[in-house]
Amino acid sequence: MADSCDAKSKGEVRIHDSKGEVRIHDSKGELRIHDSIDELCLDLADYVAELSEAAVKERGFFAIALSGGSLISLMKKLCEPPYHKTVDWAKWHIFWVDERVVAKNHPDSNYKLAKDGLLSKVPIVPSHVYSINDSLTAEAAAEEYEFVLRQLVKTRTVAVCESCDCPGFDLILLGMGPDGHIASLFPNHPILDEKDEWVTFITDSPKPPPERITFTLPVINSAANVAIVVTGGEKADAIHLAIGDEMATHGLIPAHLVAPSHGNLVWFLDMAAASKIVDSSQSTDS
Numbered sequence: 608m609a610d611s612c613d614a615k616s617k618g619e620v621r622i623h624d625s626k627g628e629v630r631i632h633d634s635k636g637e638l639r640i641h642d643s644i645d646e647l648c649l650d651l652a653d654y655v656a657e658l659s660e661a662a663v664k665e666r667g668f669f670a671i672a673l674s675g676g677s678l679i680s681l682m683k684k685l686c687e688p689p690y691h692k693t694v695d696w697a698k699w700h701i702f703w704v705d706e707r708v709v710a711k712n713h714p715d716s717n718y719k720l721a722k723d724g725l726l727s728k729v730p731i732v733p734s735h736v737y738s739i740n741d742s743l744t745a746e747a748a749a750e751e752y753e754f755v756l757r758q759l760v761k762t763r764t765v766a767v768c769e770s771c772d773c774p775g776f777d778l779i780l781l782g783m784g785p786d787g788h789i790a791s792l793f794p795n796h797p798i799l800d801e802k803d804e805w806v807t808f809i810t811d812s813p814k815p816p817p818e819r820i821t822f823t824l825p826v827i828n829s830a831a832n833v834a835i836v837v838t839g840g841e842k843a844d845a846i847h848l849a850i851g852d853e854m855a856t857h858g859l860i861p862a863h864l865v866a867p868s869h870g871n872l873v874w875f876l877d878m879a880a881a882s883k884i885v886d887s888s889q890s891t892d893s
């Protein structure tokens with residue numbers, strides 16, 4: 608049984624905008640304003656490459672879990688020089704934080720999205736890519752994904768969290784929806800309270816398609832590093848709730864529940880997504 612880890616970590620917040628880079632320390636960590644989406648992509652590639660190098664040096668592996676959505680396109684710089692040569696791709700072990708229960712060649716598949724947008728462009732080892740069994744029901748696919756993950760924790764390909772028996776991924780990359788969902792953990796959904804399973808499933812996702820498997824919060828919060836990558840003004844309110852101090856009056860949203868027990872949390876935001884938590888006086892033009 609997975610013990611739930613208490614959330615202790617604070618997050619570092621990096622915002623990317625045409626105004627340059629500003630770092631502001633607040634209750635949730637560091638706020639960082641960069642040049643544009645392109646700067647965000649460069650910073651994200653640097654961040655991932657550095658974590659990969661450190662994990663490979665320390666453990667011989669880099670266990671990373673990907674989300675779907677715009678995250679994959681924001682990882683594009685990793686497919687370009689120097690990263691396509693300098694990253695030790697053969698040591699990567701790639702998982703999905705959540706996956707739609709559709710065929711792996713279906714347009715809605717997060718595996719297809721990552722394969723087309725990243726994995727087919729870098730020299731990863733195909734047997735190190737852990738996609739779901741797309742011939743199973745959502746429940747069975749979640750059970751089988753957890754079984755595969757448990758085998759890789761046994762071999763320490765995926766580390767174990769210091770204070771609970773959860774897998775300790777080297778990096779979990781999340782997106783966030785306008786409602787503040789992360790992975791396939793949606794507001795007010797009972798699986799937010801799941802504390803025993805590492806991987807669970809839903810059949811009523813408010814974001815189509817309805818059937819998905821997803822890591823649970825204890826697994827996300829057991830990672831050594833979590834990054835939440837959010838762009839676009841339609842998410843500004845959710846960012847305000849997730850990072851701003853006023854969230855107590857608005858209730859908790861899933862993104863606010865991401866608080867790694869021993870790991871580091873970094874928010875990568877563009878200015879549009881961050882528009883409700885910073886004012887223009889904090890840009891480097893001032």
Ligand SMILES: O=C(O)[C@H](O)[C@@H](O)[C@H](O)[C@H](O)COP(=O)(O)O
Nearest residue numbers: 674675676677782783784789790
């Ligand atoms: O499978 C999924 O749908 C994703 O994992 C989901 O959690 C995504 O990360 C957010 O919905 C943000 O998606 P966008 O970045 O495309 O808005």
